[in-house]
Amino acid sequence: KESCARQGIGYHRAATAEEAVARVTQLLGDARRIAKSKSMVAEEVGLTHALRVRGKEVLETDIGEYIVDIEGRGPSHITAPALHLNRARIRELLAGAGEDVPDDDPVRLSRAVRDVVAEFFGEVDAGITGANAVIADSGRIVIVENEGNVSLGVSRPRLHIAITGMEKVVADEEAALAVLQVLAPSATAQPLTAYTHFLGAPDEGRERHLVVVDNGRSEILADERYRDVLRCIRCGACMNACPVYTAAGGLSYGSPYMGPIGAVVSPLLWRDGRHADLPSASSLCGRCSEVCPVGIPLHRMLLDLRAGEAENGGSRVEKVAxxxxxxxxxxxxxxAASLLARLGLRAGGRLPGLPVGGSRPIPAANPSRDPAMLVPLDSIEPEPEPATEPLPDDVVSAFRERASVVGAVVVDEAEPEDGDRRVRATAAVASTGSVLLAGEAAARGALMEARRIVVEVDEASVVRFPQELGPALAGDGDALILTGASRTADIEKQIVRGIHGPQALVVVVGSGTAQA
Structure with a gap:
């Protein structure tokens, strides 16, 4: 709270979903047109619906969220909201919303949504975002994105409100970088997202507020059995590995949180029994625990929740069944059916078509996937990881290579062109191909209006890994990590570049460039 006050960021606590909605409504005041970006906590508290009921015009600005919003059934995946929709259905939905797209090409569909959002941003009163981390030491708000809609949402309107859960508060920039290093690779197999925002004080004449929501999290924290679930970084890796989620889809969970993490956290957040059945939506294969990048023992929690429900007499649905x-x-x-079943068992192999004698072989148990096998995980021999190309020893060469892989154009010199935004990087990261902009260089309004961003990188400023950016991130000001150009893969996982941000990122690498 003190750090936010030092930054000039309003800090607000909300004990319940109702308090969160009321506080956001109060902060919005007479703001009518609201640009909203992806936020799981906003979904949790029903913020969009509540604001619309109050007469606000709210537009979902993330491409996937916009699509599922006009469909009306909500997201089916934490990181890919429209995963359940194919391109043909998306084209139908856009046509129903008045957008005539000539075919179902994902590029045209994505850009049709982009144009709707861009027009809305032309006259917008407030932006609402989530937050992937809140840094206690500096008061910065950390948000990751790929499309550039967050960049517009925090720079175009006079008012920016970030809403997040209390578990997203981390100690310092190093802790935030630790989260970022596993978030994007686990969620979408990217080294980092295209834009990683470290938001500090708002620009002059603008407001920034942070709403931190409890809504049952304190109760979870107090329970030793489940407190580790608050470590979740919302990457969706457990969903991608879950056979039940894969077969049933995210909408079948009936909760903003789906998959294994949803089956655990939903009954803990909503204790009225509406999601009491979700822990049973699991095969208990243990894959969710295996792939979780922060080591949440989801399968054990599912078992504990099932046991608790059984002690309470089972759910209403189970009782009826x-x-x-x-x-x-x-x-x-x-x-009569029971009698026939007993006769069949006694007949054994004497009936035509039934096997005679013998038994069906049972496969050997795999302790690493069977939560009932009480074998310490550290005693299990890990499977060998797939071979990957090591980084070159020379960090500058490694940076050039990785920056090219993530979509940047790496050159020694760049001739000026109309529509350029030329800035100097504070640092660069070899393992991810990223560049760090700070202060005026991180001014998002100017960056988003450019046709291409040209970033000058001094070879001496290149570090090997993101966690080494700590010194470069020291202080309270704005910072922005760029990793490739604006992009989306919300429609059938096909990558489309140049959404709300510039279509090209040009990196000029040289000795002493950043000090020129």
Whole structure:
């Protein structure tokens, strides 16, 4: 709170979902046109619907969120909201919203949504975002994105409100960088997202507020069985590995949080029983725990939640199912079915078509995937990781290579062109191909209006890994990490570049360039 005050950022706590909605509504005041970017906590508290009921015009500015918003059923994945929709259905939805797209090419569909959002940003009163981390030491708000809609949402309107859960507060920049290093690779197999924002004080004449939501998290924190679930970074890796989620889809969970993490956190956040059945939506194969980048023992939590529900007599649905089963087998037809089943067992292999003798082989148990096998995970021999190309020893060569891989154009010199925004990097990262901009260089309004961004990088400023950016991030000011150009893959996972930000990132590498 003190750090936010030092930054000039309003700090607000909300104990419940209702308080969160009320506080955001109060902060918005007479603001009517609201540009909203992706936020799981906003989904959790029902913010968009609540604001629309109050007469606000809210537009989802993330491409996937915009699509599922006009569909009306909500997101089906934490990082890919429209994963359940194919291109043909998306074209139909856009047509229903008045957007005539000539075909179902993902590039045209993505840019059709981009144009709608860009027009809305032409006259917008406030921007609402989530936050991937809040840094206690400096008061900075950390947000990751690929498209550039967050960049517009925090720079165009006079008012920016970030809403997030209390578990997103981290100690310092190093802790935030630790989260970032595993978030994008686990979520979308990117080294980092295109834009990683470290937001400090708002520009003169503008406001920035942070709303930190509890909404049951304190109760979770107090329970030793489940407190580790608050480590979740919302990467979606557990969903991608879950056979139940893969078969049933995210919408079947009926919660903003789906997949294994949703099956754990939903009944803990909503304790009225509405999501009490979700822990049973699991095969308990343990894959979710295996792939979780922050080591949350999800399968154990699912077992604990199931045990708790059983002690309470089971869920309403389960009770109805068992009563129906009992009623069916209590009657004449049920008794007849039981008799036939017993006769079949006694007949064994004597009936035509049934196997004679023998038994079906049972595969050996895999302790690493069976939560019932009480074998310490550290005693299991890990599977070898796939071979990857090592970074060159020379960090500058490594940076050039990785920056090219993530979509930047790496050159020794760049001739000026119309529409350029030329800035100097504070640092660069070899392992991710990223550049760090700070202060005036990180001014998002100017960056988003450029046709291309030209970044000058001094060879001496290149570090090997993101965690080495700590000294370069020292202080309270704005900073921005760029990793390639603006992009999206919200439609059938096809990458489309140049969404709300510049279509090109040009990196000029040289000795002493950044000091020129």
């Amino acid at each position: 068992w009563k129906s089963w009992a009623a069916a087998f209590a009657g004449r037809q049920g008794r």
